[in-house]
Amino acid sequence: ILNVEQSPQSLHVQEGDSTNFTCSFPSSNFYALHWYRWETAKSPEALFVMTLNGDEKKKGRISATLNTKEGYSYLYIKGSQPEDSATYLCAFIPPSNLDSWGKFQFGAGTQVVVTP
Amino acid sequence: NAGVTQTPKFQVLKTGQSMTLQCAQDMNHEYMSWYRQDPGMGLRLIHYSVGAGITDQGEVPNGYNVSRSTTEDFPLRLLSAAPSQTSVYFCASSRTNNEQFFGPGTRLTVL
Numbered sequence: 001i002l003n004v005e006q007s008p009q010s011l012h013v014q015e016g017d018s019t020n021f022t023c024s025f026p027s028s029n030f031y032a033l034h035w036y037r038w039e040t041a042k043s044p045e046a047l048f049v050m051t052l053n054g055d056e057k058k059k060g061r062i063s064a065t066l067n068t069k070e071g072y073s074y075l076y077i078k079g080s081q082p083e084d085s086a087t088y089l090c091a092f093i094p095p096s097n098l099d100s101w102g103k104f105q106f107g108a109g110t111q112v113v114v115t116p
Numbered sequence: 117n118a119g120v121t122q123t124p125k126f127q128v129l130k131t132g133q134s135m136t137l138q139c140a141q142d143m144n145h146e147y148m149s150w151y152r153q154d155p156g157m158g159l160r161l162i163h164y165s166v167g168a169g170i171t172d173q174g175e176v177p178n179g180y181n182v183s184r185s186t187t188e189d190f191p192l193r194l195l196s197a198a199p200s201q202t203s204v205y206f207c208a209s210s211r212t213n214n215e216q217f218f219g220p221g222t223r224l225t226v227l
Contacts, residue, residue, distance in 0.1 A: 032213070034215065034216070036216075043206065043218035043219065043220055043221060044159070044206075044216075044218050045218070046215030046216060046217075049213070049214060049215050051213075089158065089159065091159075096166075103161055103164065103172075103174055103175065104149065104159075104161050104164070104174075104216075105161070105175070106151075106158040106159040106160070106161075107158055108156060108157065108158040109158055
């Protein structure tokens with residue numbers, strides 16, 4: 001059972017258009033949320049590590065927001081380019097009793113296809 | 117730095133065989149973890165470790181063992197391979213509270 005849900009499962013975007021998608025997670029027992037980008041035949045690569053309610057992070061044309069009280073994070077891609085085509089994963093991390101992270105729970109991902 | 121390395125890249129096993137997937141990192145990361153990736157399921161955590169000598173179960177630990185005798189290495193052992201363990205396995209490491217770095221993956225087929 002996935003407690004972390006991502007929507008939509010996939011989306012097709014025209015080059016130059018902007019898009020956004022959602023990661024929903026349990027609003028209680030929050031420690032951190034990560035976003036990863038996963039290109040075909042490669043390994044996931046980190047985009048953002050978010051820990052505070054209201055966090056906004058930006059890397060180039062990609063940005064993310066975090067609402068821990070309602071349990072969601074948005075990822076935005078501005079002016080999509082073909083190289084943005086990838087699966088975007090979010091991971092919810094609860095706290096543990098070991099003064100460290102607890103168990104990562106990944107969503108199933110949103111597959112983004114940008115067509116020229 | 118080599119980052120996170122995994123061996124082998126590909127492996128075919130027969131049902132009932134055992135094997136060890138190797139994972140090593142040279143970044144002195146405390147946190148290491150093993151995931152399996154299956155279609156439509158995302159990445160599912162098998163086992164993780166927050167430091168040498170400390171391991172804990174993830175979401176799908178059955179049929180797998182781990183140990184962490186050194187900071188660098190975190191091998192994953194399949195005790196008696198089953199077709200349901202056919203998957204792509206990723207190892208990852210990080211400093212506490214920082215991004216994870218993933219290895220290149222091992223594609224395992226169990227016949």
